[in-house]
Amino acid sequence: MTSPAQGEAPHPRHQPVAAAGPKTMTDLLTLADPERTLVNWLLRQRGASLADIVAHTQAEPAALQAMLDNLTATGFLILHEDADPAVFKPNLVSRRPRTMPEKLWKAVE
Amino acid sequence: MAQVISIHSFRGGTGKSNLTANIATSVASQGKRVAIVDTDIQSPGIHVLFGLDDKDFTHSLNDYLWDRCSAKDAAYDVTALTTADGTPAQISGSVHLVPSSLKAGEIAKILREGYDVGLLNDCFHDLIDQLDLDYLFIDTHPGLNEETLLSIAISDRMVIILRPDRQDFLGTAVTLEVAQKLDVPGITLLVNKAPDIYPRETLIDKVQAQYGVPVGGLFYENDEMLQLASGGIFWLHHPDHAFSQEVHAVARQLIAAE
Ligand SMILES: Nc1ncnc2c1ncn2[C@@H]1O[C@H](COP(=O)(O)OP(=O)(O)O)[C@@H](O)[C@H]1O
Ligand SMILES: [Mg+2]
Numbered sequence: 185m186t187s188p189a190q191g192e193a194p195h196p197r198h199q200p201v202a203a204a205g206p207k208t209m210t211d212l213l214t215l216a217d218p219e220r221t222l223v224n225w226l227l228r229q230r231g232a233s234l235a236d237i238v239a240h241t242q243a244e245p246a247a248l249q250a251m252l253d254n255l256t257a258t259g260f261l262i263l264h265e266d267a268d269p270a271v272f273k274p275n276l277v278s279r280r281p282r283t284m285p286e287k288l289w290k291a292v293e
Numbered sequence: 294m295a296q297v298i299s300i301h302s303f304r305g306g307t308g309k310s311n312l313t314a315n316i317a318t319s320v321a322s323q324g325k326r327v328a329i330v331d332t333d334i335q336s337p338g339i340h341v342l343f344g345l346d347d348k349d350f351t352h353s354l355n356d357y358l359w360d361r362c363s364a365k366d367a368a369y370d371v372t373a374l375t376t377a378d379g380t381p382a383q384i385s386g387s388v389h390l391v392p393s394s395l396k397a398g399e400i401a402k403i404l405r406e407g408y409d410v411g412l413l414n415d416c417f418h419d420l421i422d423q424l425d426l427d428y429l430f431i432d433t434h435p436g437l438n439e440e441t442l443l444s445i446a447i448s449d450r451m452v453i454i455l456r457p458d459r460q461d462f463l464g465t466a467v468t469l470e471v472a473q474k475l476d477v478p479g480i481t482l483l484v485n486k487a488p489d490i491y492p493r494e495t496l497i498d499k500v501q502a503q504y505g506v507p508v509g510g511l512f513y514e515n516d517e518m519l520q521l522a523s524g525g526i527f528w529l530h531h532p533d534h535a536f537s538q539e540v541h542a543v544a545r546q547l548i549a550a551e
Contacts, residue, residue: 276409
């Protein structure tokens with residue numbers, strides 16, 4: 185198989201990074217029901233504005249804002265302010281624990 | 294709206310890739326536009342069933358995740374399938390396949406570095422838009438890991454394949470619990486490699502009672518499948534076989550469930 189960018193190290197696409205994140209899918213499973221349900225929904229939606237989230241959850245706005253603030257502070261969500269209106273997106277990565285020694289990775293790379 | 298269907302099994306060798314390829318092509322034969330993404334990054338394989346090898350593709354899912362190509366560029370049209378005697382198969386819809394890289398270095402790199410989960414999700418949606426899909430099937434790595442959790446989380450329907458085997462039974466229970474936590478809207482169980490000593494209804498009742506989830510199909514272990522040895526799409530080679538009839542029945546159910 186030939187690759188178009190031979191010789192050049194591939195760079196992962198960049199997304200804004202929150203201080204406490206990103207989290208993993210396993211972290212998502214540890215959230216309490218209401219938080220997890222909200223992040224699950226945002227994952228399916230691939231992000232939503234505050235207004236959309238309010239409309240979907242029908243939650244009391246102050247409580248919802250507190251939940252969103254908390255999920256953002258803990259790194260599960262990022263508020264993308266470049267969009268108008270701003271959208272909350274899940275901040276999740278796939279990264280496995282390094283069970284293979286570094287040397288072995290190097291040998292196959 | 295396109296449906297995202299992810300196919301899981303707790304252990305390898307359950308028949309996930311073979312059933313995914315068979316069901317997806319059956320759905321396509323019923324006029325639907327279908328794509329399959331091989332997210333089994335560690336042990337890719339479904340391309341083999343479509344007669345592709347690594348020389349046939351220049352882009353893979355990995356390239357998309359590394360921003361080297363668009364989703365469409367990594368999708369190969371595999372609709373032109375042939376039957377056992379070499380005549381063209383009657384597929385009125387279409388089938389695209391997004392393979393996972395077969396290069397050891399690329400496999401190692403993505404496993405080591407991971408990737409943004411949102412990107413894999415974007416890839417699925419790009420494929421749906423760019424290929425105008427009705428169905429997107431996700432072939433996954435066995436067991437529960439970060440990638441399988443993601444495919445579960447974003448699918449409209451999850452298909453879990455199990456063998457009538459105690460180890461599969463336990464693993465399936467865990468997978469179902471996780472699926473519940475991830476709010477999957479629909480779950481279907483498929484029993485594969487059933488020994489022919491078990492009567493169909495008895496086995497289906499037993500599995501349904503065990504999990505409280507509907508069994509969408511039951512496939513017996515058979516010699517023709519072993520002989521084909523992943524050398525093609527089974528139902529195209531053995532159109533009248535009971536296995537093939539069951540594949541079409543499952544495909545019809547998936548279409549009807551929409
Ligand atoms: N019903 C069946 N009867 C006999 N052999 C089967 C059956 N289903 C699958 N196989 C065989 O089992 C092996 C593993 O199948 P595969 O689809 O690669 O499983 P997985 O993707 O779950 O690892 C293949 O050799 C395949 O031909
Ligand atoms: Mg497989």
